[in-house]
Amino acid sequence: MNKVAGLLLLLLWSPLPAAPGSWQSPLAELRLAVAGRFYHSEPATPPPIAAGENIVRVGWRYRLPAGRRVQAWLCQGEQCVPLGSARRGHFLAPPAWRVTRPLRLRFRLPAGERRAVTVGAPRLTVEYR
Structure with a gap:
Protein backbone atom coordinates (compact mmCIF):
# COMPACT_ATOMS: atom_id res chain seq x y z
CA MET A 1 0.00 0.00 0.00
CA ASN A 2 1.40 3.42 -0.88
CA LYS A 3 1.72 6.22 1.69
CA VAL A 4 -1.24 8.22 0.36
CA ALA A 5 -3.62 5.25 0.55
CA GLY A 6 -2.39 4.44 4.07
CA LEU A 7 -2.95 8.03 5.19
CA LEU A 8 -6.47 8.05 3.73
CA LEU A 9 -7.33 4.82 5.55
CA LEU A 10 -5.96 6.23 8.80
CA LEU A 11 -8.04 9.40 8.41
CA LEU A 12 -11.21 7.49 7.53
CA TRP A 13 -10.98 5.04 10.42
CA SER A 14 -9.61 7.30 13.17
CA PRO A 15 -12.16 8.62 15.65
CA LEU A 16 -12.60 12.37 15.32
CA PRO A 43 -35.45 33.76 26.68
CA ALA A 44 -33.35 32.18 23.94
CA THR A 45 -33.83 28.44 24.25
CA PRO A 46 -31.95 25.70 22.41
CA PRO A 47 -33.36 23.21 19.94
CA PRO A 48 -33.92 19.70 21.37
CA ILE A 49 -30.89 18.32 19.52
CA ALA A 50 -28.59 20.43 21.76
CA ALA A 51 -29.84 18.86 25.01
CA GLY A 52 -27.02 17.72 27.26
CA GLU A 53 -24.36 19.78 25.49
CA ASN A 54 -22.16 22.58 26.83
CA ILE A 55 -22.20 26.15 25.54
CA VAL A 56 -18.82 27.01 24.07
CA ARG A 57 -19.22 30.42 22.47
CA VAL A 58 -21.96 33.01 22.17
CA GLY A 59 -22.39 35.72 19.57
CA TRP A 60 -24.85 38.62 19.68
CA ARG A 61 -26.03 41.49 17.56
CA TYR A 62 -28.70 44.17 17.70
CA ARG A 63 -29.52 47.46 16.02
CA LEU A 64 -30.01 50.94 17.42
CA PRO A 65 -30.93 54.21 15.73
CA ALA A 66 -27.94 56.33 14.69
CA GLY A 67 -26.36 58.24 17.54
CA ARG A 68 -28.07 56.21 20.29
CA ARG A 69 -26.41 53.95 22.81
CA VAL A 70 -27.42 51.53 25.53
CA GLN A 71 -25.66 49.41 28.10
CA ALA A 72 -25.96 45.68 27.38
CA TRP A 73 -25.30 42.32 29.03
CA LEU A 74 -25.84 38.68 28.10
CA CYS A 75 -27.18 36.64 31.01
CA GLN A 76 -27.85 33.09 32.00
CA GLY A 77 -29.72 33.13 35.30
CA GLU A 78 -28.04 35.68 37.52
CA GLN A 79 -24.64 35.42 35.81
CA CYS A 80 -24.22 38.24 33.29
CA VAL A 81 -21.40 39.13 30.91
CA PRO A 82 -21.17 42.87 30.11
CA LEU A 83 -21.27 43.63 26.40
CA GLY A 84 -20.55 47.31 26.91
CA SER A 85 -21.95 49.36 24.06
CA ALA A 86 -20.85 46.96 21.29
CA ARG A 87 -23.77 46.17 19.01
CA ARG A 88 -22.25 42.89 17.89
CA GLY A 89 -19.54 40.50 18.94
CA HIS A 90 -18.84 37.12 20.49
CA PHE A 91 -17.09 35.61 23.51
CA LEU A 92 -16.26 32.26 25.08
CA ALA A 93 -19.04 31.20 27.41
CA PRO A 94 -18.38 31.04 31.15
CA PRO A 95 -17.78 27.42 32.25
CA ALA A 96 -20.96 27.38 34.34
CA TRP A 97 -23.24 28.16 31.39
CA ARG A 98 -25.32 25.18 30.26
CA VAL A 99 -27.48 24.57 27.21
CA THR A 100 -30.34 23.52 29.48
CA ARG A 101 -30.75 27.07 30.85
CA PRO A 102 -32.05 29.93 28.66
CA LEU A 103 -30.01 32.99 27.74
CA ARG A 104 -31.33 36.57 27.80
CA LEU A 105 -30.06 39.90 26.64
CA ARG A 106 -30.35 42.66 29.24
CA PHE A 107 -30.33 46.36 28.37
CA ARG A 108 -30.38 49.68 30.19
CA LEU A 109 -30.57 53.26 29.01
CA PRO A 110 -27.64 55.24 30.40
CA ALA A 111 -28.35 57.59 33.32
CA GLY A 112 -29.67 60.94 32.19
CA GLU A 113 -31.05 59.65 28.89
CA ARG A 114 -34.55 61.05 28.45
CA ARG A 115 -35.60 59.65 25.08
CA ALA A 116 -36.88 56.10 24.63
CA VAL A 117 -35.04 53.85 22.20
CA THR A 118 -35.95 50.62 20.44
CA VAL A 119 -33.38 47.83 20.35
CA GLY A 120 -34.05 46.26 16.98
CA ALA A 121 -33.41 42.78 15.60
CA PRO A 122 -31.64 41.27 18.62
CA ARG A 123 -30.16 37.87 17.79
CA LEU A 124 -28.02 35.32 19.60
CA THR A 125 -25.86 32.64 17.98
CA VAL A 126 -24.85 29.88 20.38
CA GLU A 127 -22.17 27.28 19.66
CA TYR A 128 -22.25 24.10 21.72
CA ARG A 129 -20.27 20.89 22.03
Whole structure:
Protein backbone atom coordinates (compact mmCIF):
# COMPACT_ATOMS: atom_id res chain seq x y z
CA MET A 1 0.00 0.00 0.00
CA ASN A 2 1.40 3.42 -0.88
CA LYS A 3 1.72 6.22 1.69
CA VAL A 4 -1.24 8.22 0.36
CA ALA A 5 -3.62 5.25 0.55
CA GLY A 6 -2.39 4.44 4.07
CA LEU A 7 -2.95 8.03 5.19
CA LEU A 8 -6.47 8.05 3.73
CA LEU A 9 -7.33 4.82 5.55
CA LEU A 10 -5.96 6.23 8.80
CA LEU A 11 -8.04 9.40 8.41
CA LEU A 12 -11.21 7.49 7.53
CA TRP A 13 -10.98 5.04 10.42
CA SER A 14 -9.61 7.30 13.17
CA PRO A 15 -12.16 8.62 15.65
CA LEU A 16 -12.60 12.37 15.32
CA PRO A 17 -13.70 14.74 18.05
CA ALA A 18 -17.37 15.57 17.97
CA ALA A 19 -18.13 18.52 15.75
CA PRO A 20 -19.69 21.48 17.50
CA GLY A 21 -23.24 22.52 16.74
CA SER A 22 -24.93 25.87 16.86
CA TRP A 23 -28.30 27.51 16.86
CA GLN A 24 -29.51 31.03 16.21
CA SER A 25 -32.20 32.68 18.21
CA PRO A 26 -33.82 35.81 16.78
CA LEU A 27 -35.48 37.75 19.60
CA ALA A 28 -38.28 40.31 19.72
CA GLU A 29 -37.26 43.97 19.68
CA LEU A 30 -37.32 45.85 22.98
CA ARG A 31 -38.38 49.41 23.73
CA LEU A 32 -36.33 50.99 26.50
CA ALA A 33 -38.13 54.00 27.98
CA VAL A 34 -36.77 54.67 31.48
CA ALA A 35 -33.10 55.43 32.15
CA GLY A 36 -31.51 53.19 34.75
CA ARG A 37 -34.17 50.48 34.47
CA PHE A 38 -33.20 46.98 33.26
CA TYR A 39 -35.06 45.51 30.31
CA HIS A 40 -34.76 41.80 29.49
CA SER A 41 -35.28 40.01 26.20
CA GLU A 42 -37.42 36.94 25.89
CA PRO A 43 -35.45 33.76 26.68
CA ALA A 44 -33.35 32.18 23.94
CA THR A 45 -33.83 28.44 24.25
CA PRO A 46 -31.95 25.70 22.41
CA PRO A 47 -33.36 23.21 19.94
CA PRO A 48 -33.92 19.70 21.37
CA ILE A 49 -30.89 18.32 19.52
CA ALA A 50 -28.59 20.43 21.76
CA ALA A 51 -29.84 18.86 25.01
CA GLY A 52 -27.02 17.72 27.26
CA GLU A 53 -24.36 19.78 25.49
CA ASN A 54 -22.16 22.58 26.83
CA ILE A 55 -22.20 26.15 25.54
CA VAL A 56 -18.82 27.01 24.07
CA ARG A 57 -19.22 30.42 22.47
CA VAL A 58 -21.96 33.01 22.17
CA GLY A 59 -22.39 35.72 19.57
CA TRP A 60 -24.85 38.62 19.68
CA ARG A 61 -26.03 41.49 17.56
CA TYR A 62 -28.70 44.17 17.70
CA ARG A 63 -29.52 47.46 16.02
CA LEU A 64 -30.01 50.94 17.42
CA PRO A 65 -30.93 54.21 15.73
CA ALA A 66 -27.94 56.33 14.69
CA GLY A 67 -26.36 58.24 17.54
CA ARG A 68 -28.07 56.21 20.29
CA ARG A 69 -26.41 53.95 22.81
CA VAL A 70 -27.42 51.53 25.53
CA GLN A 71 -25.66 49.41 28.10
CA ALA A 72 -25.96 45.68 27.38
CA TRP A 73 -25.30 42.32 29.03
CA LEU A 74 -25.84 38.68 28.10
CA CYS A 75 -27.18 36.64 31.01
CA GLN A 76 -27.85 33.09 32.00
CA GLY A 77 -29.72 33.13 35.30
CA GLU A 78 -28.04 35.68 37.52
CA GLN A 79 -24.64 35.42 35.81
CA CYS A 80 -24.22 38.24 33.29
CA VAL A 81 -21.40 39.13 30.91
CA PRO A 82 -21.17 42.87 30.11
CA LEU A 83 -21.27 43.63 26.40
CA GLY A 84 -20.55 47.31 26.91
CA SER A 85 -21.95 49.36 24.06
CA ALA A 86 -20.85 46.96 21.29
CA ARG A 87 -23.77 46.17 19.01
CA ARG A 88 -22.25 42.89 17.89
CA GLY A 89 -19.54 40.50 18.94
CA HIS A 90 -18.84 37.12 20.49
CA PHE A 91 -17.09 35.61 23.51
CA LEU A 92 -16.26 32.26 25.08
CA ALA A 93 -19.04 31.20 27.41
CA PRO A 94 -18.38 31.04 31.15
CA PRO A 95 -17.78 27.42 32.25
CA ALA A 96 -20.96 27.38 34.34
CA TRP A 97 -23.24 28.16 31.39
CA ARG A 98 -25.32 25.18 30.26
CA VAL A 99 -27.48 24.57 27.21
CA THR A 100 -30.34 23.52 29.48
CA ARG A 101 -30.75 27.07 30.85
CA PRO A 102 -32.05 29.93 28.66
CA LEU A 103 -30.01 32.99 27.74
CA ARG A 104 -31.33 36.57 27.80
CA LEU A 105 -30.06 39.90 26.64
CA ARG A 106 -30.35 42.66 29.24
CA PHE A 107 -30.33 46.36 28.37
CA ARG A 108 -30.38 49.68 30.19
CA LEU A 109 -30.57 53.26 29.01
CA PRO A 110 -27.64 55.24 30.40
CA ALA A 111 -28.35 57.59 33.32
CA GLY A 112 -29.67 60.94 32.19
CA GLU A 113 -31.05 59.65 28.89
CA ARG A 114 -34.55 61.05 28.45
CA ARG A 115 -35.60 59.65 25.08
CA ALA A 116 -36.88 56.10 24.63
CA VAL A 117 -35.04 53.85 22.20
CA THR A 118 -35.95 50.62 20.44
CA VAL A 119 -33.38 47.83 20.35
CA GLY A 120 -34.05 46.26 16.98
CA ALA A 121 -33.41 42.78 15.60
CA PRO A 122 -31.64 41.27 18.62
CA ARG A 123 -30.16 37.87 17.79
CA LEU A 124 -28.02 35.32 19.60
CA THR A 125 -25.86 32.64 17.98
CA VAL A 126 -24.85 29.88 20.38
CA GLU A 127 -22.17 27.28 19.66
CA TYR A 128 -22.25 24.10 21.72
CA ARG A 129 -20.27 20.89 22.03
